[in-house]
Amino acid sequence: MSDPTIQRRLILERRPQGTVTNEDVVLHEALVDSPGDGQILIRNHFLSIDPAIRDWMSERPSYLPPIRIGDPVRSTVIGQVVESRVSRFRPGQLVVGIGGWEEYSVADAGQFSLVELKPGDEAQHYLSIYGAVGLTPYFGLLEVGKPKPGETVLVSAAAGAVGSLVGQIAKIKGCRAVGIAGSDEKCRWIVEDLGFDAAINYRTETDMVASIARACPQGVDVYFDNVGGQILDATLLNLNKDARVVFCGAISSYNSTEPVPGPYNFWQILARSATIEGYLVSDYLDQFPQGIAQMREWVGTGRLQFREQVIDGLENTLDAFNLLFEGRNEGKLMVRVAP
Ligand SMILES: NC(=O)c1ccc[n+]([C@@H]2O[C@H](COP(=O)([O-])OP(=O)(O)OC[C@H]3O[C@@H](n4cnc5c(N)ncnc54)[C@H](OP(=O)(O)O)[C@@H]3O)[C@@H](O)[C@H]2O)c1
Known part of the structure; x- marks a missing residue:
């Protein structure tokens, strides 16, 4: 992979009132940070677009702290490790975890898990049916x-x-x-x-x-x-x-x-x-492997169907997010930021 130095990211500039606008969440260019000890640098491929992110943008007490003003919008992402400062991950591996609406995320390795694709899997399934x-x-x-x-x-x-x-x-x-x-x-x-x-x-x-x-x-x-x-x-x-x-x-x-x-x-x-x-x-994190195995069986035997909607381009993330509140998404909504 070429040496990444500049990236685009969507920053929470102020707490939204009502529908989130592009004055609340603003596209910026920034230097890509280097991972510190215990961290990894991830080239994000897909960003998860979830209703709960709206809650994290507010100051209400919740199960996660509010996103800080000036930080990228928090979301689950799936992507490839570019640089690792832990033995558990190597460059090139596919990982899923809590990153942000940005092209590259630097995160504590503990927030990420390895994704091992099985035959028939696509990476984005780990933000939808197997996520x-x-x-x-x-x-x-x-x-x-x-x-x-x-x-x-x-x-x-x-x-x-x-x-x-x-x-x-x-x-x-x-x-x-x-x-x-x-x-x-x-x-x-x-x-x-x-x-x-x-x-x-x-x-x-x-x-x-x-x-x-x-x-x-x-x-x-x-x-x-x-x-x-x-x-x-x-x-x-x-x-x-x-x-x-x-x-x-x-x-x-x-x-x-x-x-x-x-x-x-x-x-x-x-x-x-x-x-x-x-x-x-x-609350069921420790039981995820059993849950994924059961979902995989039901999908494999045709008993479960699921729909995914993938929108291309980081710059379209906010419009994608607002589809959720207008009922205009069709299934699990994601944004692809890299092929
Ligand atoms: N507790 C958890 O651990 C957990 C985890 C994931 C998701 N969730 C929650 O699960 C819910 C669904 O999330 P999702 O990711 O599957 O999203 P989704 O259902 O794919 O998309 C959101 C849907 O909500 C409906 N909606 C929007 N505004 C509405 C309104 N004012 N009144 C009634 N329906 C409205 C729309 O469908 P219509 O066209 O039918 O209105 C829209 O398509 C959300 O509340 C989310 O926060 C909870």
Whole structure:
């Protein structure tokens, strides 16, 4: 590889209010840093574009510290080691871990894992189906939702990266799978191609409580919540006794500029002896290898389908990111910054 000295990176210049703009996140040229002891220099190939990054841009207390003003936007990346100051990694190896929206990342080696491609794998699969995004539905549904055969599993953002896998895993486990998504085309896709039993377009339905009741005539046993807000509220009124709510995300509020009200129907958790559990896929890090092995088997036998959307060019990263909040991404969204 030629000696890299200058790179482009997307820097968080100020905390966004609402939708992130190119005044909040600005493209800069910078010198490529050298790795210190215990660090590696990575030539990034793909950047992961995730809703949670919006949370990291704010000052709210969260599971990771806020991105500092002046730092590149933090994201999971996959790329090739260029220089290593640890014995565990060698130049040329493919690695995945926490880097940034930049062409090169310097990071502590402990933040990265080696990727060993198996026949049929492509590098970007380790940011999607075999990465945290593929494992989020796997552990969230099975370990937190604990679905039993015959139960009804409802999932929001159902045509998205996480949601589309939740419904398919629910079907594999013998459940009735119902998805909520933002267009008729998405609803058709999850029912006709992915095998969900029913779908609800929340953008055209005027009474979500009644729509969920129609699509889930036996009530909801597991609600896998990716969006929060009004859809969560409508679902709470449809829960069965002992239902489980997997609190995985709340994308409807990530760009909010006003305080977000709690669920108005929260009392239903008590009334139905239900549980609601906050869930982070990183809590299952030590079980990732088993999870990947199971996902690989399901993909190999055609029981799981997944969609990836790759956008080229670091300069297009912010536009790509905003697609998530407009419902215009099609599957797991990534930006390719090197071939
Ligand atoms: N807890 C964890 O460990 C963990 C890990 C990964 C992801 N997550 C969470 O999982 C959720 C899905 O993430 P993903 O990466 O799979 O993204 P995604 O579902 O592929 O994309 C986001 C989707 O959210 C929907 N959406 C956007 N704004 C919305 C709104 N105001 N109301 C309802 N739906 C809205 C859009 O679909 P529609 O067209 O259907 O509106 C959009 O396509 C996010 O909340 C994310 O933070 C959590």
